[in-house]
Amino acid sequence: MMFLRFDPTQFQESIVQGLNQSGSDLEAVAKFLDATGGKLDYRRYAETLFDILVAGGMLAPGGTLSDDMTRTEFCLFTAQEDLETMQAYAQVFNKLIRRYKYLEKGFEEEIKKLLLFLKGFTESERNKLAMLTGILLANGNISASILNSLYNENLVKEGVSAAFAVNLFKSWINEKDINVIAGSLRKVGMDNRLMELFPANKRSCEHFSKYFTDAGLKELSDFARNQESIGARKELQKEVQEQMSRGDPQKEIIAFTKEEMKKANLSEQAMISIIWTSAMGSVEWNKKEELVTEQAIKHLKQYSLLLKAFTSQGLSELSLLLKIQEYCYDNIHFMKAFQKIVVLLYKADVLSEEAILKWYTDAHVAKGKSVFLEQMKKFVEWLKNAEEGETIRTHTRLNIHVFPAGILTSHKYRC
Known part of the structure; x- marks a missing residue:
């Protein structure tokens, strides 16, 4: 032209x-x-x-x-x-x-x-x-x-x-x-940089939220607050994982995590997800399916005290069960390990029979559903049929032994 x-x-x-x-x-x-x-x-x-x-x-x-x-x-x-x-x-x-x-x-x-x-x-x-x-x-x-x-x-x-x-x-x-x-x-990569619109001395979630909410942009304030929370969770997960990798005593990890949980105003459900991710990320896993299950059981057994410290609520137990389900599905060599992990955590008093039955009945997600339900079938039948006072333990944290079909009434399963 x-x-x-x-x-x-x-x-x-x-x-x-x-x-x-x-x-x-x-x-x-x-x-x-x-x-x-x-x-x-x-x-x-x-x-x-x-x-x-x-x-x-x-x-x-x-x-x-x-x-x-x-x-x-x-x-x-x-x-x-x-x-x-x-x-x-x-x-x-x-x-x-x-x-x-x-x-x-x-x-x-x-x-x-x-x-x-x-x-x-x-x-x-x-x-x-x-x-x-x-x-x-x-x-x-x-x-x-x-x-x-x-x-x-x-x-x-x-x-x-x-x-x-x-x-x-x-x-x-x-x-x-x-x-x-x-x-x-x-x-x-701009989702985590909005705070930089303000000078360093005003770069806080509180200031950002007030400034944009007062300007009629509550949606943006809520988004930034959520991003701040996600960032805090990622940093906490990274720190807990490093503590595990170093072999820090569980009591120290529990004390640190509870303090950070309070600072960041995180729920126990959010915290147990962070701990699970940290635990599974702190070790290099065997790629052979027949060996990884044994490795996982040995690894998780040593962190049962830590996991138990953040499953005092029924919703936390369900959150953990869902994290285990998703992890075993997303990492294919763990597919056969699901049932053994759940049984281990049940024996370690991390997961209750009520939580397991609730997960099995209607609280599971679609990922690997048919495989994991089949794996759990015999154990669930055993839980249902076990005589009270014999093999199955009464979960001292609960006042109930079965989940109601509708709304969960136990204090442990309330939000």
Whole structure:
């Protein structure tokens, strides 16, 4: 394709002239940009093009308009400051990039640059850019990786990043569900970095939650709080696993874990899952199915005291049973070990007959269901038929011996 040979100044004058003729009619702007792409070299002058569409002219370093350049009054920064207008502008960019696919990368780089220039813009200009960015993120025109620019030290220090993020996330959440947004953030590793929108001395879950909840973004506050909890759990799981690998005494691990559980406000059900994962991750398992069962029994037997310390509630026992089921299913060489692990933990007073019967009856998950139920069949029959006061022990922590069909009434099985 042959383009008219223009330098940046001539290119800018041509775009400005077209925008002035189109005025505030964004349909006309979109048509002009579509047609002009066949005459002007958008690939070479992409940055100039986007500067004009956003700010009205070429931007100097820092975000100020170049004084000696032609500019237009018909651009994003001079438009009305409302969501509907920003959605219309987003469509202009969307149509332009769909028509000229090679502009995609340049457009994303432009947004990154504009975010770094935020201090050079007025509050109104920032608000418009924030709304537009949220809509573009929702439409998939740009990647959430552009948020990296908001972690600029000066922007964070002066509170510009957090204020900008409020309007950005409001427009994004207006278009998409928080779970979709979480997925976009997770995809580029931004899901655990939102706290960095604030200076180090304000980087806490409490401050983040209050700031965004007060701004009408409770969904974002809840998401960040959940991410903080997940992060705390991962760190705790890693530390417990390291303690096990070192061979620290169980009493020390129990004391440490109970203290951390209290600090992080974790439930016993969450804690037993962490301990199980730590225990199974602290050893290198034999790959041979016939040997791994014996290895697992020997390994778990030494941690029965630790497991027992966090199964004082029926729901904790069920959580542990489900973790065992999922682990044995996900690690195929453990498929035949399930029943032996459950029996071991029953004998060690970690799992009660009530929990096992409840799991067998209706609390199991689909993973490996038929295989594991078949493995447990004879043991469950034995539990059901055992004479009270003989082989089966009375679980001193309970006042009941069977699970009711409906709601669990034992104090041990209440949430």
